[in-house]
Amino acid sequence: MFIRRILLLAAAATLACAQGNVSINGSPDRKTGEGEGPFDRMVIRGITMIDGTGAPARGPVDIVIRNNRIAEIRSVGAPGVPIPERGRPPKGTKEIDGTGMYIMPGFVDLHVHTGGAPKAPDAEYVHKLWMAHGVTSVRGVPFGGMDWSLKERERSAKNQIVAPRLFTYHRPFTGEGWDTSAAQTPESARAWVRWANEKGIDGIKLGAQDPEIMAALLDEGKKFGLGSTAHLDQMGVVRMNARDAVRLGLGTVTHFYGIFESLLKDYTIQPYPLNHNYNNEQDRFGQVSRLWDKIYPRGSKEWNDFLDELLQRRVFMDPTMTIYSAGRDLERARTFEWHDRYTLPSLWAFYQPSRTDHGSYWYYWTTEDEYNWKKFYQVWMSLINDYKNKGGRVTTGTDAGFIYQTFGFAYVQELEMLREAGFHPLEVIRSATLYGAQALHEPKGKPIEFGIIRPGLLADLVIVDQNPLENLKVLYGTGAVRLNDQTGRSERVGGVEAAGGCRRHGRARQGEGPFGHQPRITERGAGLRPATPAVMPACGNAGKDASMASLKARFTSH
Numbered sequence: 167m168f169i170r171r172i173l174l175l176a177a178a179a180t181l182a183c184a185q186g187n188v189s190i191n192g193s194p195d196r197k198t199g200e201g202e203g204p205f206d207r208m209v210i211r212g213i214t215m216i217d218g219t220g221a222p223a224r225g226p227v228d229i230v231i232r233n234n235r236i237a238e239i240r241s242v243g244a245p246g247v248p249i250p251e252r253g254r255p256p257k258g259t260k261e262i263d264g265t266g267m268y269i270m271p272g273f274v275d276l277h278v279h280t281g282g283a284p285k286a287p288d289a290e291y292v293h294k295l296w297m298a299h300g301v302t303s304v305r306g307v308p309f310g311g312m313d314w315s316l317k318e319r320e321r322s323a324k325n326q327i328v329a330p331r332l333f334t335y336h337r338p339f340t341g342e343g344w345d346t347s348a349a350q351t352p353e354s355a356r357a358w359v360r361w362a363n364e365k366g367i368d369g370i371k372l373g374a375q376d377p378e379i380m381a382a383l384l385d386e387g388k389k390f391g392l393g394s395t396a397h398l399d400q401m402g403v404v405r406m407n408a409r410d411a412v413r414l415g416l417g418t419v420t421h422f423y424g425i426f427e428s429l430l431k432d433y434t435i436q437p438y439p440l441n442h443n444y445n446n447e448q449d450r451f452g453q454v455s456r457l458w459d460k461i462y463p464r465g466s467k468e469w470n471d472f473l474d475e476l477l478q479r480r481v482f483m484d485p486t487m488t489i490y491s492a493g494r495d496l497e498r499a500r501t502f503e504w505h506d507r508y509t510l511p512s513l514w515a516f517y518q519p520s521r522t523d524h525g526s527y528w529y530y531w532t533t534e535d536e537y538n539w540k541k542f543y544q545v546w547m548s549l550i551n552d553y554k555n556k557g558g559r560v561t562t563g564t565d566a567g568f569i570y571q572t573f574g575f576a577y578v579q580e581l582e583m584l585r586e587a588g589f590h591p592l593e594v595i596r597s598a599t600l601y602g603a604q605a606l607h608e609p610k611g612k613p614i615e616f617g618i619i620r621p622g623l624l625a626d627l628v629i630v631d632q633n634p635l636e637n638l639k640v641l642y643g644t645g646a647v648r649l650n651d652q653t654g655r656s657e658r659v660g661g662v663e664a665a666g667g668c669r670r671h672g673r674a675r676q677g678e679g680p681f682g683h684q685p686r687i688t689e690r691g692a693g694l695r696p697a698t699p700a701v702m703p704a705c706g707n708a709g710k711d712a713s714m715a716s717l718k719a720r721f722t723s724h
């Protein structure tokens with residue numbers, strides 16, 4: 167394990183990025199048992215495929231994977247009857263029986279940070295929680311410091327660590343070696359872009375910079391094929407809302423910031439209470455929801471014109487609904503069933519009300535706050551759904567590690583919230599796969615390398631033993647609860663079997679598992695979904711262990 171001190175130069179005005187000195191320990195080198203392969207020829211047999219394009223599920227199919235790429239997808243029969251052996255692809259050097267299982271492209275989380283001390287000092291914890299939820303590619307905005315992020319990206323690409331593919335975006339004027347005391351001008355903005363591009367970043371994470379700076383950053387970034395995503399923070403949004411930013415070439419609008427402000431009806435600035443203070447986070451997070459009834463309503467010309475402009479400019483909307491969801495139901499977020507076992511004590515401590523921990527703004531959270539957030543979500547979801555229905559691409563991001571949202575679990579909640587917004591489950595999966603891949607590849611001017619199940623593409627895949635279209639909850643690392651009518655007791659079903667081409671063999675028996683401690687046997691007789699350490703990579707990020715093994719998350723002081 168290498169340890170590197172890094173300085174996270176988070177802009178003071180931006181959300182969900184820890185400030186000050188933050189250190190993260192890189193993932194340890196991949197250990198024996200944390201994956202095998204790739205194989206010359208692996209065949210996944212008799213599985214039902216959800217290919218990520220929005221096409222309906224289809225099965226049984228046999229999928230042939232050569233090394234880390236999909237070589238062939240062959241339909242081999244009809245559901246409910248035995249598969250005739252004739253006409254099936256020849257035996258592979260590795261075989262997986264996918265009978266009764268579902269396979270999807272690996273998921274993409276377009277808005278992540280990797281924790282860091284004190285709340286989550288080990289990247290391994292975060293990386294494995296992502297993998298355990300089928301997340302095989304992530305966009306760090308940023309993961310951590312620039313040098314550390316680039317190094318970790320390289321280690322993941324070489325399959326030296328258990329982690330998703332890492333795409334690393336960074337904030338302007340940050341990075342080890344950049345003179346942060348220099349004046350920020352359009353010229354220095356361009357110089358930073360060229361400098362950071364030389365370092366090898368994939369894109370720029372913007373705030374709501376001053377207009378001339380924003381213009382320079384986006385223009386220069388385009389020249390080098392750098393992607394862009396912006397949290398249009400409240401300190402700059404008056405001069406840089408979403409409409410302004412996309413006209414300058416912004417690729418992705420993340421969160422809701424800048425969107426509602428583009429639609430203000432009777433004001434040009436959000437009508438804040440007169441004692442509002444941005445550095446008071448209950449003010450910041452409490453008041454933003456009050457925008458829900460200050461904008462042009464759904465269906466109005468202004469509403470539609472705005473969405474049409476985003477659509478015409480091929481803008482991605484990356485809402486990260488999960489990260490604000492505690493605002494509408496604080497008690498639920500505080501009592502997610504996985505906190506007990508999977509939220510690190512230090513992360514739990516970070517979530518508690520605090521005037522200094524970012525996002526822990528529950529100084530006195532009231533019914534009025536929740537009422538406004540509930541209303542806000544109704545409007546926001548309708549806007550997201552309208553954008554999707556116009557043909558706009560909505561993607562999946564989490565921003566987890568704040569506000570009671572624990573890595574990986576938050577991703578599945580984001581999928582559930584897209585469903586709530588009105589997405590068909592096939593549309594949800596498309597957002598999580600194809601659209602995420604497009605958001606990462608299009609700025610580079612390259613075709614997607616993953617994101618749908620097609621011959622020639624990387625075999626970044628997720629296997630789950632239940633139909634995720636029927637119930638997205640089966641994707642939670644802890645699975646979903648179901649009554650077993652044979653035993654009369656409830657049990658856990660689902661849980662991602664494989665991610666990044668790595669497989670956890672079958673369902674682990676109760677009490678079995680490689681956790682530092684035994685999985686809990688509940689009073690209902692079901693263990694949390696343990697991962698057996700045997701994994702089967704052979705594709706994609708070959709060797710990436712999807713297991714939640716070695717996570718030290720044990721919660722002692724609820």
Ligand SMILES: [Zn+2]
Pocket residue numbers: 181182183277278279307565
């Ligand atoms: Zn963030």
